[in-house]
Amino acid sequence: MNKKVFLGALTIAGLAAGASAAATIDDVKARGSLKCGSNEGLAGFAAPDANGVWQGFDVSLCRAIAAAVLGDAQAVEFVPLTSQTRFTALAAGEVDVLVRNSTWTFSRDTDLKLDFKGVNYYDGQGFMVRNDLGVSSAKELDGATVCIQTGTTTELNLADFFRVNNISYEPVPVATNAEGQQQYLAGACDVYTTDISGLAATRATFENAGEHIILPEVVSKEPLGPAVRHGDSEWGDIVGWTLNALIAAEEYGVTSANVMELAAGPTDNPEINRLLGTEGELGAMIGLDKDWAVRAIAAVGNYGEVFERNIGEATPIGLARGLNAQWTEGGLLYAPPFR
């Protein structure tokens, strides 16, 4: 009898798991919090601060999604994932959305059954070395020992770069950024390679950051963006358009400071009106209320604010906007029209 009950429970659990894959939005609302897959600790992008509150560039996007869906930017449960576990965790439903410096690639988007919903940071792979090594170009790294995080696109780019340039190297695989940092500082490898944003963030935490340089070569395209499970388009739309809302807000000059004022009544700019819900029914089209974007922007600010606060030139990480500037300013950020 007990076994039968167990079997029945298993069946129901199986059915429930199958059903939940279809409607993430209902799960999130029922749970009252968003499960966000994040980095195990990368300063500026995702790391807990001194009070244990997660802060960072990627973290802000999670908070914006939570604010849009649940109305509370703090209702996020951050699940630290390694580069090896992240996609499995997302596919298994352990997290609702993955915002973890993950590169949008063809095979991940198709074969891994993920959906990348946009790009929140245009990155590229680089190399960091000590100044006193006397190296000024990655092509001089013949015979070097290179620390590399396993299970990443950078691992494959690294192999390609050295093969194409016909120089040799010795890979030292590490599981996490923290381990890579420790190995690099101990001198167990000459070079540390990952996305340039990651290198800058890692270097910012070094005691003597000035003793290390990032070599000029950018050996790959690494568009980093939020990913959701394949097959749940409603949820994917919410994630993608929340990101677009933050980008569009910067373009139209909507900031966390003036968003409430602008949302109080229709303005002269119809794009802003539709974005902030004072005109049209855009919120209802993605299953949310009309103030969804207002809440997201009020919680974390627009894209530019998020960037400057976490990784911008005024922070220790000190990244320039570069490719991540608005299209109007020569960058690649280009939110589709809110219409």
Add this chain to the structure above:
Amino acid sequence: MAEATDPPRETFRLSQLLYDARYRSMTIQVVAAILIMLLLVELVDNTVTNLAALGKDIRFGFLWSTAGYDINQQLIPFSSQDTHARAALVGILNTLVVAVLGCILATVIGVLAGVLRLSKNWLIAKIMTFYVEAMRNTPLLIWILIVFAVMTEATPQPREFREGGSASMILWDSVAISNRGVYIPRPIWAEGSGFVVAVFILSIIGIFVVRHIARKRQQDTGQILPVFRISLALFFLPTLLAYFLMGRPVTLEMPELGGFNFTGGLQIRNSFIALWLALSLYTSAFIAEIVRSGILAISKGQTEAAFALGIQPNRTMQLIILPQALRVIIPPLISQYLNLTKNSSLAIAVGYMDVRSTLGGITINQTGRELEGMLLLGIFYLITSLIISAAMNFYNSSVKLKER
């Protein structure tokens, strides 16, 4: 004259399945078996259904696509353009190397520690007790990380070996211990070296033959041959003779500083050393206890009887105690070898590229084939363990009590 009558014919009723003691246990077993089968079917079906819901099917074609990543320690040539299957093979060989070397070192240390723990010398016995308890009662992963940390943090960087640096090579400039590994001379096999190797293998076989003859002689006549001295001579003399006869065909390539690292020589990576030492030390503590229990299992009367016959203490150990103790030691030793082999999958903690790191790590991650990769990994460990078990059981049957 009693007439034989048939006993009343038993009619079988369904209720007997439950109330008749002869059938009841059978009934329960059949029901339990059906339930277990149903559970298994449900689990497999659930997995397949959920994978299908995710749009994933089970395919092994990914094994033949290009791996795209590099592996540092390769016993067979491997480049990033080879297939995932070959990457898995490189990983398998790395696993086997660390497992075999680990088993050997663990046995040597374990037997030593086990015997010394029984020593009459108080200090030695206590030190060995401390060693065994410290190793047995802390997780293996911690030992791997400790050895690795010591190897990377406490050893000099290769550039310290440059002119004016603080580190220098040891053993007549032939070995360099750095935080990237230990560099040792690499033998270069020139023409004629095959002959030297053949002679060496033959003399090893010769040693076994001599030992066999000596044992037979000792058992038949009681005469004792000087086995150790003969073995020692056999080990060195013929090989050295062949080496000089062939005009010294084997030379050594010394590690030298060049560019960023040492070039030339053989690099034994820190990840390998950490995993190998930690696995060996950890398992040796268990083997020590097995050896100690095996020796203690032999009744004291055996020793006393041997002494009464005037047999020397070391011969008592060699001829009377150990052969009997082996019967107790071998079966639990098998499980320690299996444990060591399976524990080698902790390699990923220090970035050692074993099969768990290549097939079960990078390949799975790059292709997204978790289930297939883990299945293959499970099958590999299962087969390896079964082979080790079979080999050790074969050895066990050769030392077990023979009833004559």
